[in-house]
Amino acid sequence: MKRLLISRHLYIAARILLAAVFVYAGVGKLADPQGFAVVIAGYGLTPSWADLPLAVCLPALEVLAGIGLVFDIKGSLGLIVAQLLVFVGVLAYGIHLGLDVDCGCYGPNDPEGEAYHGLKTALVRDLFLLAACGYMIWRRKAARVAPVPASRFLQLVTRRRNTRD
DSSP: OHHHHTOHHHHHHHHHHHHHHHHHHHHHHHTOHHHHHHHHHHHTOSOHHHHHHHHHHHHHHHHHHHHHHHTTBTTHHHHHHHHHHHHHHHHHHHHHHTOOOOOOTTOTTOHHHHHHOOHHHHHHHHHHHHHHHHHHHHHHHHTTOOOBOHHHHHHHHHHHHHHHO
């Protein structure tokens, strides 16, 4: 069993799946920042002037972290964990208050959000995503594998670009 859990292929699959979720969610929100700002406002946690900047910055971070996770760049998994912890906190807050709002997980026009308006489903999903992050952190330590430093990744990218020119 440990051999399967420490498998490089399982780690890569988990990484790509989590990255895809974050990129998809971020792109969906970036497609309609005004609509996502309305979703953010529905929670009542931020001043109204901050809703639109947050509606742009949060999904941009999701996309950036997701792309970073595809390439296993150092810091991207930590950024995803931090975002998930914020999302879990916001969802728990909404559940505590009994809010009947779109979770905003995949953008303001998400069919799931429109159909269910269920924050509990989103909370459970985010907890599963956090568990996947926990697995990836554990796997890195168990296999003694470190993510790629961003500076090293940029060197590789620029070196390939220079050899093509």
